[in-house]
Amino acid sequence: MPDSIAVVALVLLLLPMFYFFLASPAFLLVTLDIRSVGLLLRGMFSGYLLAMTIAGAAGALAFTLEVRLGPAIAFALLSALAFYSRRWFLAQIDARLDEKEAGDANAVRRLRRLHVGGMLNNAVQLAAVVACIPYIVVMPG
Template sequence: MVPIVIALMATVVLLVWMGFFMMGSLPLLVLKHDTALDSRFIRGLFDVYYLAVMPTASAAAFGYATAGKPLFALGMALIAGLAFVQRRWLVIPRMDRLRDTIPAIDASALQFRRLHVVGMVVNAVQLGAVAWALTRLGL
């Protein structure tokens, strides 16, 4: 009983983080992404999001695994792993490289914006997958 409660609590917290990120990053698309302040703020938002998702999804994965729900555990482990990979090797390092060139190269701001949109799309897909799994697969 306790593992499933932990898993569900972590899942709710994860959904809150994902929803907060989606609602918080969507209005930032109006920015041109062409100043150091814009890019630093957006990069910080992505970093905080990944730092919140990794332990939360890991706790949910652990809870589901100990509760005997391997499919849910695998899904949450994939979300935690994807957040780790995006923070460590994909999104954050690319944002850092682009931030250094934004004032000098106009194309960097466009690439930074695309990276912002791709990060939001990945989050939306994950959010939809978690919501779908909870409503359709049944615990």
């Protein structure tokens, strides 16, 4: 039976990552010219990064209590990255939405690039976490 703390920590971390991985491509099918669509995109980024911050911190705490410092540091780094990325992404999205409202024709293109960059960032992190599962979940025996 695998280490239950590690499995729970990984599931809590992977849930928001998989959600964002599956939900964010839908915004590629709609125009970001509409303010409410941009605000939905902002809300999705905000929720995803907040969930990653909390899940990473919880996992880091759980692994620290088990004295498994490698996974604890990795989860803490993911949590810190999500915490600081959230502030940056939301400020950038707000700036692009304000630029669009002010009449900047390239603001929507920059918002789309920001969206795609966030999707790629999540995909790389998701691949890294999935690749590390065998090293984090220790099988007895």
